[in-house]
Amino acid sequence: MNVPTPNSALTPHSSSLPACPAVLADRFNTLRYDQATGEVVLLDRRQYPFQTLYHRYDTVEGVAVAIEEMVVQGGPPLAYAAGLGLVLAANEAKSEERGAWSENLELAAQRLLNTRPTADDLHHIIPKALEVGLSAGQEQCAQAILDYVNSEIQRGNEVAQRCGRYAAELLQDGDRILTHCIAGAALCWMLWQAKLDGKQIHVYASETRPYFQGARLTAQSCVEMGIECTLISDGMSAHLMSLGRLDKFICAADRMTLDGHITNKVGTLQHAIAAHYFGLPFYVLGYDGPDPNTPTAAGIPIEERNPDELFHATGREGKVRTAVEGIRAYYPAFDITPPHLITAIVTDKGIFPPTLLHTYFSS
Amino acid sequence: MNVPTPNSALTPHSSSLPACPAVLADRFNTLRYDQATGEVVLLDRRQYPFQTLYHRYDTVEGVAVAIEEMVVQGGPPLAYAAGLGLVLAANEAKSEERGAWSENLELAAQRLLNTRPTADDLHHIIPKALEVGLSAGQEQCAQAILDYVNSEIQRGNEVAQRCGRYAAELLQDGDRILTHCIAGAALCWMLWQAKLDGKQIHVYASETRPYFQGARLTAQSCVEMGIECTLISDGMSAHLMSLGRLDKFICAADRMTLDGHITNKVGTLQHAIAAHYFGLPFYVLGYDGPDPNTPTAAGIPIEERNPDELFHATGREGKVRTAVEGIRAYYPAFDITPPHLITAIVTDKGIFPPTLLHTYFSS
Numbered sequence: 024m025n026v027p028t029p030n031s032a033l034t035p036h037s038s039s040l041p042a043c044p045a046v047l048a049d050r051f052n053t054l055r056y057d058q059a060t061g062e063v064v065l066l067d068r069r070q071y072p073f074q075t076l077y078h079r080y081d082t083v084e085g086v087a088v089a090i091e092e093m094v095v096q097g098g099p100p101l102a103y104a105a106g107l108g109l110v111l112a113a114n115e116a117k118s119e120e121r122g123a124w125s126e127n128l129e130l131a132a133q134r135l136l137n138t139r140p141t142a143d144d145l146h147h148i149i150p151k152a153l154e155v156g157l158s159a160g161q162e163q164c165a166q167a168i169l170d171y172v173n174s175e176i177q178r179g180n181e182v183a184q185r186c187g188r189y190a191a192e193l194l195q196d197g198d199r200i201l202t203h204c205i206a207g208a209a210l211c212w213m214l215w216q217a218k219l220d221g222k223q224i225h226v227y228a229s230e231t232r233p234y235f236q237g238a239r240l241t242a243q244s245c246v247e248m249g250i251e252c253t254l255i256s257d258g259m260s261a262h263l264m265s266l267g268r269l270d271k272f273i274c275a276a277d278r279m280t281l282d283g284h285i286t287n288k289v290g291t292l293q294h295a296i297a298a299h300y301f302g303l304p305f306y307v308l309g310y311d312g313p314d315p316n317t318p319t320a321a322g323i324p325i326e327e328r329n330p331d332e333l334f335h336a337t338g339r340e341g342k343v344r345t346a347v348e349g350i351r352a353y354y355p356a357f358d359i360t361p362p363h364l365i366t367a368i369v370t371d372k373g374i375f376p377p378t379l380l381h382t383y384f385s386s
Numbered sequence: 387m388n389v390p391t392p393n394s395a396l397t398p399h400s401s402s403l404p405a406c407p408a409v410l411a412d413r414f415n416t417l418r419y420d421q422a423t424g425e426v427v428l429l430d431r432r433q434y435p436f437q438t439l440y441h442r443y444d445t446v447e448g449v450a451v452a453i454e455e456m457v458v459q460g461g462p463p464l465a466y467a468a469g470l471g472l473v474l475a476a477n478e479a480k481s482e483e484r485g486a487w488s489e490n491l492e493l494a495a496q497r498l499l500n501t502r503p504t505a506d507d508l509h510h511i512i513p514k515a516l517e518v519g520l521s522a523g524q525e526q527c528a529q530a531i532l533d534y535v536n537s538e539i540q541r542g543n544e545v546a547q548r549c550g551r552y553a554a555e556l557l558q559d560g561d562r563i564l565t566h567c568i569a570g571a572a573l574c575w576m577l578w579q580a581k582l583d584g585k586q587i588h589v590y591a592s593e594t595r596p597y598f599q600g601a602r603l604t605a606q607s608c609v610e611m612g613i614e615c616t617l618i619s620d621g622m623s624a625h626l627m628s629l630g631r632l633d634k635f636i637c638a639a640d641r642m643t644l645d646g647h648i649t650n651k652v653g654t655l656q657h658a659i660a661a662h663y664f665g666l667p668f669y670v671l672g673y674d675g676p677d678p679n680t681p682t683a684a685g686i687p688i689e690e691r692n693p694d695e696l697f698h699a700t701g702r703e704g705k706v707r708t709a710v711e712g713i714r715a716y717y718p719a720f721d722i723t724p725p726h727l728i729t730a731i732v733t734d735k736g737i738f739p740p741t742l743l744h745t746y747f748s749s
Contacts, residue, residue, distance in 0.1 A: 072710055203621075227716075230696070230709070232595060232619035238697075238709035246712040254696055254715040256595035258566075258620035258653025262721035265655065290621025292628065293656055300659045333593070333617055334601075336699030338706025345701040346593070346601035347435055349609040352617040353590075358625035 041219065045244040046071075048183070048211035050100055050176050056107045056169055061114055063107040065089055068096050069234065072243040073339040083112045083131040090138040093234065097207050098277040099179045099310065102144035105135040106152045106172035113156050113165035124161045128153060140324040141286055141357045142277035143314035148175055180208065182311045185371035187212025190273070190308055193369070196222040198270045201260050201298075203229040204288035205240035206275035209308040209369075213273075214250050225251045227269060231288060232257055233332050233354070257290050261297035272298040272305045276368075279313040283362030283377030284320040292358040295365070304366040312370050312383035326356045404582065408607040409435075411546070411574035413463055413539050419470045419532055424477055426470040428452055431459050432597065435606040436702040446475045446494045453501040456597065460570050461640040462542045462673065465507035468498040469515045469535035476519050476528035487524045491516060503687040504649055504720045505640035506677035511538055543571065545674045548734035550575025553636070553671055556732070559585040561633045564623050564661075566592040567651035568603035569638035572671040572732075576636075577613050588614045590632060594651060595620055596695045596717070620653050624660035635661040635668045639731075642676040646725030646740030647683040655721040658728070667729040675733050675746035689719045 046052045046066075053066040060079070063086055067076040078094060080086045086108030089095060095104040112131030116124035132153040139145060152168050159167030190213040194200070202210065217224050226245050231237040238254055245252035255263065263269045272294050276285035285291075285307050298305045317323060330352035336345045346352070362377035369375075372386045409415045416429040423442070426449055430439040441457060443449045449471030452458060458467040475494030479487035495516040502508060515531045522530030553576040557563070565573065580587050589608050594600040601617055608615035618626065626632045635657050639648035648654075648670050661668045680686060693715035699708045709715070725740035732738075735749045 073707075228713075229621070230595065232593065232621065235708045242713045243710045246710060252713040254693075254709050254713055256620060256653070256696060256717075258592070258595065258656050259716070259718065259721075261656040261659055262652050262718055263716070265721065289625055290619070293621050293624040293660055296624055296663045297656055297659050300663070330617075333619060336701055336706060336708060338699055338708040340704075340706045343699060343701025343703045343706055344436075345598045345699060346617050347606045347609060350591075350605045350615040350617055353622070353626070354619075355622065355625055358622075358628065 043211050043215040043248065045211035045215070045247045047205070047240060047244050048208050048215070050103060050180055050208065054095060054100060054104050054107065056110055056173075061111070063104065063111060065095050065104055067094050068240065069093055069337065072239060080108070081111060083108050083134055086111065087134050087138050090135070096234075096236065097205060098142035098144045098275075099207065101139060101142065102148040103172060103176050103179070105138065105145055106148045106168070106175065108135050109149065109152050109156065110165050110169045110172065113168050116161060116164060121161070125157055128156055128164070139326060141326045143317065148172070182371040183208035184212045186308055186310050186369055188216045189371075189374055190306065190369040191216035191220065193306055193367075193374070194222055194224055198222070199225045199227060199268060201227045201229065201263070201269050201272045201294060202241055203237060203274045203291050203294055204231045205236045205244070206273065206308050209275065209310060210241070210273070211244050211248065213308065214245070215248055218248065218250065223251075225253065227253050227255055227263065229257050229260060229290065229294065230254055231290060233336065235336075235338075236288070260294045261300070264297055264301040264303060269303060272303055273308065275308045275310070277357060278317060278323060279307070279309055279368065279380060280320055280323070281313050281315070281318045281381040283365065283368070283380045285360050285365065285368070286320075286323050286325075286357050287360070289355050289358045292360045295360045299364045305364060307365055307368045309368040309370045309375070309380070312372070313380045315384065320359045320361070323359060325358070328354045328356050330354050406574050406578040406611065408574035408578070408610045410568065410603060410607050411571050411578070413466060413543055413571065417458060417463060417467050417470065419473055419536075424474070426467065426474060428458050428467055430457050431603065432456055432700065435602060443471070444474060446471050446497055449474065450497050450501050453498070459597075459599065460568060461505035461507045461638075462570065464502060464505065465511040466535060466539050466542070468501065468508055469511045469531070469538065471498050472512065472515050472519065473528050473532045473535065476531050479524060479527060484524070488520055491519055491527070502689060504689045506680065511535070545734040546571035547575045549671055549673050549732055551579045552734075552737055553669065553732040554579035554583065556669055556730075556737070557585055557587055561585070562588045562590060562631060564590045564592065564626070564632050564635045564657060565604055566600060566637045566654050566657055567594045568599045568607070569636065569671050572638065572673055573604070573636070574607050574611065576671070577608070578611055581611065581613065586614075588616065590616050590618055590626065592620050592623060592653065592657065593617055594653060596699065598699075598701075599651070623657045624663070627660055627664040627666060632666060635666055636671065638671045638673070640720060641680060641686060642670070642672055642731065642743060643683055643686070644676050644678070644681045644744040646728065646731070646743045648723050648728065648731070649683075649686050649688075649720050650723065652718050652721045655723045658723045662727045668727060670728055670731045672731040672733045672738070672743070675735070676743045678747065683722045683724070686722060688721070691717045691719050693717050
């Protein structure tokens with residue numbers, strides 16, 4: 024397998040690619056600020072696509088709880104939602120006492136930062152949005168934050184598109200690709216580009232307990248794009264590899280370190296170890312690169328979610344309890360995969376061997 | 387880690403051990419032939435312990451469908467249920483034409499054999515039960531088969547108890563044990579013996595999609611025995627190992643080959659590869675040894691179940707659809723783990739290195 028060097032001779036992609044029909048390929052489809060009503064509008068990803076519910080929020084607390092309760096999921100989307108949440112705080116700040124507005128904006132930023140500890144985008148966008156807002160002053164604050172967050176969403180869409188197109192270069196006609204959870208807009212663009220290039224790709228979606236993001240979001244994105252998709256349970260990947268029924272493992276990352284570790288939805292490490300054992304390449308959709316503030320995996324907080332979520336399964340018709348009473352559960356939301364299990368990390372700037380991921384910033 | 391050699395100096399266990407309170411420790415708790423009504427009675431393991439439902443069957447076809455639909459699960463239990471199903475056929479055979487009775491019994495045996503292809507117990511008990519029945523003649527046939535099957539259930543209970551007690555010798559106070567699916571009566575006896583020996587064991591039950599046997603049967607057995615149990619999803623074991631939060635992986639096998647491969651519930655291979663990667667021992671509860679008719683893994687049929695089962699989750703309150711429409715699913719019920727990933731196989735005759743499993747028969 025040839026891993027192109029960063030900024031290699033890949034032809035610059037035209038931006039006039041036929042629009043990707045997957046809803047999740049464009050973040051503006053799933054989250055936005057409604058200027059008319061002053062509300063943040065979020066697609067409920069816990070129910071999508073069984074129900075297409077857009078919730079409206081007019082308080083910071085509402086947005087923060089929505090992020091905690093996974094109305095919006097995935098590193099960049101939840102960061103954008105938080106950014107839009109800060110616009111709500113800035114709106115309120117307009118009518119506050121002259122001395123209190125900046126303090127309240129800082130409190131709101133802190134509340135939003137505390138929602139999810141693991142993914143790095145949130146921890147970049149909120150401090151920057153706060154800075155932008157404070158610089159703009161009390162009157163212009165909300166508009167300045169909104170402009171910044173919208174520009175970040177736009178930039179993120181472009182990053183995802185470039186990352187997906189680089190990743191498509193790694194796919195071959197007939198590839199059977201394991202993926203875990205939902206690798207977001209870049210996954211959609213990767214599959215869409217491959218399809219436009221005439222490559223037939225078969226996605227094996229790991230269902231991703233307890234929230235079934237694979238069975239819902241990844242599977243639905245495939246349906247929307249007309250890509251063949253087969254659902255498996257989270258424990259089946261090694262068996263499929265042993266049968267020679269998978270060619271590659273590809274997923275995203277909620278945070279990447281400068282030394283090439285990736286943090287992603289729990290279950291990723293297990294698939295990566297199995298891929299390594301069976302000699303399959305593992306590619307990471309790395310969007311806009313590593314977190315410059317996370318040199319090694321040692322500093323990454325792994326969010327532990329409410330164990331109660333593991334006692335239930337939620338589906339189209341509601342929620343059922345799948346575990347007995349009288350036991351405990353452990354629900355770490357993410358795991359960390361070391362660089363030696365990763366073949367290459369695909370970013371908007373090209374494709375990097377994991378141990379050279381720190382060169383992203385000089386590429 | 388010292389693996390005792392087969393039939394090593396382990397003290398013979400007294401049979402007067404305090405009764406294990408786990409329902410699944412004694413197969414007669416979950417399946418039996420009701421002499422009074424001439425029916426086979428099976429605990430519905432798909433609902434247990436949310437509901438304790440005993441279904442009654444008076445036809446071979448009823449029992450066969452119950453096995454196919456997983457009313458009864460697990461290598462030995464489903465084999466016993468099939469054996470009791472043959473008693474029903476023998477009952478009917480009593481009133482049949484002199485020439486037809488043996489042919490109909492053979493057809494019934496074939497129907498029962500065809501229910502599940504992977505586990506080996508079924509393929510031992512049914513041919514033997516048929517032979518016993520045919521030898522006994524038309525009048526005595528049913529009673530002869532019933533006596534044989536009941537003696538097999540009794541023998542199986544004793545095998546499980548001995549196997550569990552040998553396995554308990556491998557446990558240390560404070561051990562945190564990963565298990566997958568339900569490792570049956572031997573798991574119960576292992577944990578019970580360890581508890582009686584004053585060892586505190588913490589079970590981490592992998593929930594085991596799509597049927598949640600881990601979240602229901604293993605977890606419930608732990609509750610009944612007062613053993614600490616923490617539920618995890620099938621994708622979390624490698625992460626827990628990476629944190630140093632697991633000490634051993636222990637599960638059962640639906641079929642073992644003479645050269646030391648094991649076939650078990652899909653997901654086992656993935657846990658085994660992760661355990662190997664992190665240097666954790668993997669012990670198999672091997673009950674009464676390998677299948678003498680399966681020299682290597684090449685000959686093992688892996689049952690593919692209805693993919694529809696993967697589109698849903700069934701819990702206490704019923705069934706919900708957890709996957710979108712328009713995709714396919716793949717549901718192999720078992721996977722195969724090679725001997726080099728297995729530390730030792732524990733049987734009723736002692737503990738074997740996997741590559742010496744063929745010596746079980748001369749031990």
